[in-house]
Amino acid sequence: MKVINLHQEEKELIELAVANNRHAQQKIYSKFSPKMLSVCRQYIKDLHNAEDIMITAFMKVFTNLNKFEHKGSFEGWIRRIIINECISYIRVQKKVKFIEDENYFEDSFNNIESQFSVDDIQSLIDNLPDGYKMVFNLYCVEGFKHQEIATMLGINEGTSKSQLSHARKMLKEQINKLKNYSNGTE
Structure with missing residues (x-):
């Protein structure tokens, strides 16, 4: 039985993508885009806007891929870029307002019943x-x-x-x- 080093395979794929190999970039996009669209969707209500933001964020991923240092999760690195892009989008839309309110209460909110989809x-x-x-x-x-x-x-x-x-x-x-x-x- 042959053991495949998945981390090494990912590292090689990233190196190819850094060298502007379109096939490698497409593989990365295909692998991570469904999860990252889900992340965008958590922040952005409209699916079409979420897709646009995800695509813009992936452009940033590929532009900055040479800055990924292979420390920590590659998926986590992409996720951070996606989240930052969502936050930037919301800020530009000026849709977010934070209320300065020091009166808050800690409350456990871990009991969402499984009856909800x-x-x-x-x-x-x-x-x-x-x-x-x-x-x-x-x-x-x-x-x-x-x-x-x-x-x-x-x-x-x-x-x-x-x-x-x-x-x-x-x-x-x-x-x-x-x-x-x-x-x-x-």
Whole structure:
């Protein structure tokens, strides 16, 4: 049985893509674009805009591929570029407003019942104001700490915590409405 070193295969593919090998670039795009479109979709409600942002971000990936140092995950490196492109898009649209509110509460929000589909949950997240949605995704989905989020978004750490708190509260209210609706009690 032959053992294939997948990391080495990825490294060679990246090197070919750096040398402007279109076939290698297409392989990278085909491999990562479905996941990265999903990441864009978490931040951008409209699918067509999410696709445009993903394509723009992949152009940045290929332009800066020579800067990838093979330290850490290649997928994580691409994901970071995708997220930054989503944040930039939202900023340019001037759709995001952060409310300076130091009054926040920590609350566990880990009990989303399995009765909801991924589309239902994504729809609930889409209904959040952009500032809430961005912080919620960066914290809950991507795993960034509040200090990192604050730095990325140019806000203070307390604002990040407040936005997350408000997002969780709004999501809980939406989930309760959805539960009541599906149980026929509304």
